[in-house]
Amino acid sequence: MKFKKYVSVIILIFLVFNLTGCNRNSLKVTYENGYPDLKGKHLVVYVASREEVGKRLLELFKQKTGCTYEYMRMPTEEAVARVRQEKDSPKADIFMGGSCDAHTLMKSERLSEKYICKNDNAIQKEYKDSQGYWIGFEIEPLSIVINKDRWEKEFGTRGLKIPNSYEDLLNPVYKGEIVMPDPNTSGTAYTFLASLVQNMGEEKAKNLLRKIKVNVGQFTVNGYTPAQKVGTGEYLIGINFLGDQLLIKNSGFNIVTNVPQKAGWNIDAISKIKKGPNGDVGKFFIDFCTTKEAADALSNISLGMSTREDINSKSEIKLSNLDIYINYDFTKASNDREELLKMWNGLN
Structure with a gap:
């Protein structure tokens, strides 16, 4: 009986360890000045945001981490169709931007994978998936x-x-x-x-x-x-x-x-594509896109409203000042x- 309890505890510890590891990274990277050292790593992104938005964030990510990248800019529907077509052999790690309902659709079709990013607590619950399949960076x-x-x-x-x-x-x-x-x-x-x-x-x-x-x-x-x-x-x-x-x-x-x-x-969101070719590199990019630094940098080229409330925004608009359809249901859409x-x- 004691032996069974001992084995159960060991299994539980093993599961917790692996779940935690899956939710962060399996690359065993080191950090320098607060950023992961990703030299020699690569990232592929499908961008449905404006091209300058995707390129700015990817270039800044490269400067901070050393990770090289390539991206393809395409409309939302085309990006989702491509991810769906490639599901057995994904060619990209990240789907970025586009309408939030598209990220919800990817979740429902099991095309994306769960990841609770490091900055999850900085983003209000209204602007992210409750299970961690996507997180918003702009509204x-x-x-x-x-x-x-x-x-x-x-x-x-x-x-x-x-x-x-x-x-x-x-x-x-x-x-x-x-x-x-x-x-x-x-x-x-x-x-x-x-x-x-x-x-x-x-x-x-x-x-x-x-x-x-x-x-x-x-x-x-x-x-x-x-x-x-x-x-x-x-x-x-x-x-x-x-x-x-x-x-x-x-x-x-x-x-x-x-x-x-x-x-x-709309919430411009970011999702990690399931079984992307470069493994956990995509998780580090999601972490980066939800930082204050990334939000501040984005505010210089984009005039959307950040999902973070602690940035130095140059946007001329405030969500609270607009009479929008606040009950819009992305899942229903x-x-x-x-x-x-x-x-x-x-x-x-």
């Missing part, structure tokens, strides 16, 4: 962007107000003047679609979406492009994330941004994906 609301020069020249004398709601976009005068991403390829657009359905109910949302769709002149592959096209004046109005729009505005383009009431929003895309594609 962005959807917004309407308008080219101010074109508006004043072509529409300002018509007695119209600058659009600040999705209902304002239904006016036939805007036919062909609106640009937005395609929900089939863009996580930005899928957030727009799913948040409207959750907030308004399917029938009301379908009616609104059908009328907006009639006025759209172009559907882009990714979520960033609409802000660019409105900035240059190619289109009058666009729909995408506010951070993308503010980057264009701060580059000198004369645009106006309006976040509609009950707008959808993930579960409803196939049904909602079918509905969207059937609108005419």
